[in-house]
Amino acid sequence: MMTLTQAKMIEAQPRDRRATARQAHLWLGLLLIAVCAISLESGASGVSLLGLVTGSAQDDTLARIILWEVRLPRIAMGALVGAALAVSGAVMQGLFRNPLADPGIVGVSAGAGLGAITAIVLGGLLPPALQSLIGIYTVPLAAFVGGWASVLLLYGVATRGGRTSVATMLLAGIALGALSGAVSGLMVYAADDQQLRDLTFWGLGSLAGATWAKLATAAPIIGLALVAATTLGRGLNGLALGEATALHLGIPVQRTKTLAILCVAGATGAAVAVSGGIGFVGIVVPHLLRLATGPDHGPLLINSALLGASLLLGADILSRLLIAPAELPIGIVTAVLGAPVFLWILLRRRGLVDL
Amino acid sequence: MLCADHVSLCLGGTAILHDVSLSARAGHLTAIAGPNGSGKTTLLRALTGEIAAQGTITMGGLPVHPRHAMALAPRRGVLPQAARLAFPFTVIEVVRIGHGAGRFAHRPDLPLRALDHVGLRHMASRTYQDLSGGEQQRVQFARVLAQIWEPAGPDGPNWLFLDEPVSSLDIGHQLGVMRLARDFAARGGGVVAVMHDLNLTSMFADQVVMMQSGRVVAEGTPETVITSETLSAVYGCDLAVSEPPPGNRPYILPQNARAG
Ligand SMILES: Nc1ncnc2c1ncn2[C@@H]1O[C@H](COP(=O)(O)OP(=O)(O)O)[C@@H](O)[C@H]1O
Ligand SMILES: [Mg+2]
Secondary structure (H helix, E strand, O other): OOOHHHHHHHHHOOOOHHHHHHHHHHHHHHHHHHHHHHHHHOOOOOOOHHHHHHOOOOOHHHHHHHHHHHHHHHHHHHHHHHHHHHHHHHHHHHHHOOOOOOOOOOOHHHHHHHHHHHHHHHHHHOOHHHHHHHHHHHHHHHHHHHHHHHHHHHHHHHEEOOEEOHHHHHHHHHHHHHHHHHHHHHHHHHOOHHHHHHHHHHHOOOOOOOOHHHHHHHHHHHHHHHHHHHOOHHHHHHHOOOHHHHHHOOOOHHHHHHHHHHHHHHHHHHHHHHHOOOOOHHHHHHHHHHHHHOOOHHHHHHHHHHHHHHHHHHHHHHHHHOOOOOOOOHHHHHHHHHHHHHHHHHHHOHHHHOO | OEEEEEEEEEEOOEEEEEEEEEEEOOOOEEEEEOOOOOOHHHHHHHHOOOOOOEEEEEEOOEEOOHHHHHHHOOOEEEEOOOOOOOOOOEHHHHHHHHHHHOOOOOOOOHHHHHHHHOOOHHHOOOEHHHOOHHHHHHHHHHHHHHHOOOOEEOOEEOEEEEEOOOOOOOHHHHHHHHHHHHHHHHOOOEEEEEOOOHHHHHHHOOEEEEEEOOEEEEEEOHHHHOOHHHHHHHHOOOOOEEOOOOOOOOEEOHHHOOOO
16 A cells, blocks of 8 residues: 555656657657568568568569569658648647547548649649649649648638637538538549549559659658648647637747648648548547647657658558458558547547537 | 726627726736626736737736737736636646746746645646646646746736636635735736635735726725725625724625615
């Protein structure tokens, strides 16, 4: 049994989750490296970097091509997209002050998808000068605009006087997702054969089409959004106490909100543009991290990026191995892992939704 | 010195404050009293620069406006009437959010000392949402204390703005929090508190601003403002201020209200 003095000593030094959260940077970084290594070594072709280095590979050139042109860009893209989705989720949850706000669930991914599809199908109609100016960035930029418009609309509908109504947010998200889906469906009718092939592959949510060229279109936008997101820690912590209190804490509330919306739109938009709608990463990762190391957004945003990257790469490995040599769309894997977590949060915090 | 000069304010198309002028001195505890809906919270929100108002408001010579909130943060802390929190932060983490916004962020001992002041050190690791309403209110007070630790800084006095700081507290903690506020004022800081309880107002305030329907109807020491005539007119029921034999501060007994 604990004596009274022992109990007092324990409370004299309250549990400090900050150190744990900072140590987690290291552990999650190591985890990411490990997952990258496993991902590089696993695949239908049986090629491995280890084999190449030790000289036991049968066909050096083929092995080199598979590793360099297939697996590496896929790993880079998986890590980038996973980080983007998880950080989008964390930022959006901070902005809406609600753990259920996820770009996939509230229709932001669908809005970004609509932007991307519009660009794929109607991009040819842009004036040539503009086309050559934005070039390969047309699709991710259009996805960014679609995502941005969605977040703005959602924030305008669900947030009044600095308070978010969770019910309105979820319902508006359903409407937004349905509308974007319908218009995207219309676009498909206007598409030609080649565009249709692009769209089908992309709609499933997959990392299979990863190339260095594609990565180059998304990486700058996602990179910028991730770096910007790491500056939001203090602002989002303040916003957790309400907009008025954040203001009194000296937080530039309007700038924080604008930057948060741009980060979500940029990261979600670019991720959706290159890999389609991969759901639930944005809700599972921040939620697990909040349970483990607390809701402080400073470390949370960095840890979300690291764990999101690892999680998506892990899901990608599963999607390649489960029914090898065929491949499962990664969106199915993340949904099977993520949907129960979403329901779990909903059940635990039912009062929060108060429908 | 906090000065509000001819302040008017509309919310949602309705005029809430009408030509309010008042001044509050550092070193004093200024209480804003008045019936429900008389505009006390709205006045406090204008005085802290949370919402823009017509007229001029200055704090220690600095203009008060939402635009200047960042410059004001190191010099004034605000305790809102109702505080919500979105994520499962622990008590100490909530206090640290305030601490990080103030001038003493380099002193890691302050959050725990602030919790000591409100008697909640032993709950430092508890999740904020699991606390009772009164405990949450004290945590928020500790958060404000950790932000504005010293009553005065190099550029003059610092200020605490408290909206009904003791409304959900038991009588012991009511006295505790009011003593902390009075102590802050006694050491040179400025305190403006919206007060619900007229007895506590009478005990602790140096100056009382009585509001009614968005107007200041009386301003002065508790002795001059908390009178039977003023209270009966403002609160719409016949109240009599009682004077006990010892001491000279007025106190109110609802038992003395006459039907009418
Ligand atoms: N955002 C708002 N929009 C419209 N009316 C408001 C708003 N906030 C407060 N009011 C009204 O202003 C009046 C004063 O409110 P308040 O300052 O909160 O009163 P109290 O003195 O009880 O703190 C009330 O009648 C209230 O209904
Ligand atoms: Mg009020």
